[in-house]
Amino acid sequence: MAASTEHASPGSSSSTPLPPPILTLIKVIIRPLHPSDATMMTKHANDPDISKGMRNTFPNPYSLEQAKDFLNNIGLKETHPSSSKPNAKPILKNYALCRRSDGAYMGGIGLMPMADVEARTFETGYWIGKEFWGNGYMTEALRAFTLWAFRTFPDLVRVEASVFEGNDGSVRVLKRAGFQAEGVRRKAIWKRGELLDKMYFSMLREECDGLHNYDTSDVHS
Template identity: 35%
Template structure:
């Protein structure tokens, strides 16, 4: 299925499987995809296998973004837990999408799907937030179109790839989710 001929109805979320390794390597090795991610582009299939086998355990929700049966990206929802009781009802959303699928509405549809899934599957969840690099304007638009509110810029919030980065905080609250 070519990216210019797809129907958004064919976009779905499902578990990322080891059988998706070839699809995963297409986007996970792309420097453009990894530019605003905390990770460097993957260079080995072994590292990719390790990620697929072990990353889901660190997330409340982890899904492949699929176009038909092809994994073209991923979504993660990580709950805050442990000693941070003040943030126990909050989770952070992350997502990545293969560059040839950018600007086609796929990320927005997938974010909307995972928001519904997160609030349905995590009954104590009250707030879902996403941090986006200030330079990643396209990802900011995805979140706005998916119903997230821009809350503000967190200056020099994290060090990513050796540089202090300003991040934009977005959130959606459980009562704001549209059916």
């Protein structure tokens, strides 16, 4: 059963309707975040194997209060205008990844618009709970989310992502989603007492239009 506006997240007692998804895919639903996501967000994010690949603003341990704080102050509020035109529609930056079969919250995906001379570049970031690894959820989500970003933001030219050394799973996701490796900042990361390289990947608008092996027949945006 796909997530809809008629039920709350599994594991939550909230009766507040969920927002409609921005994308309904074969395996994954991507929708705006909801206050009821806090419990499952805490469960999946409170894992050192998740936080080791993230910036230190993604804490470990990850408490319920931290999840609520993120939702209330960032996840449910931060937006970016869809274009540079006056009165452009505000678009949320952060979204929930949910399993289509039962609506279960699995993780998050979002966009961080760059500024100044890089204003036509967005950075994407994502994470997914360990119990969902190895099922193709993240690759499907990233492909579709990147396509959605280019469709939603007409001024957008480039989507980029960065990965810490050793995060081989995320590298595979990016490559399978059609991102191109660009380069490495050597020993740019200090994480858990270790110096790590930081790898960069990107996709340009003209590259997204020609994604291989991507069936849009089941994508609704």
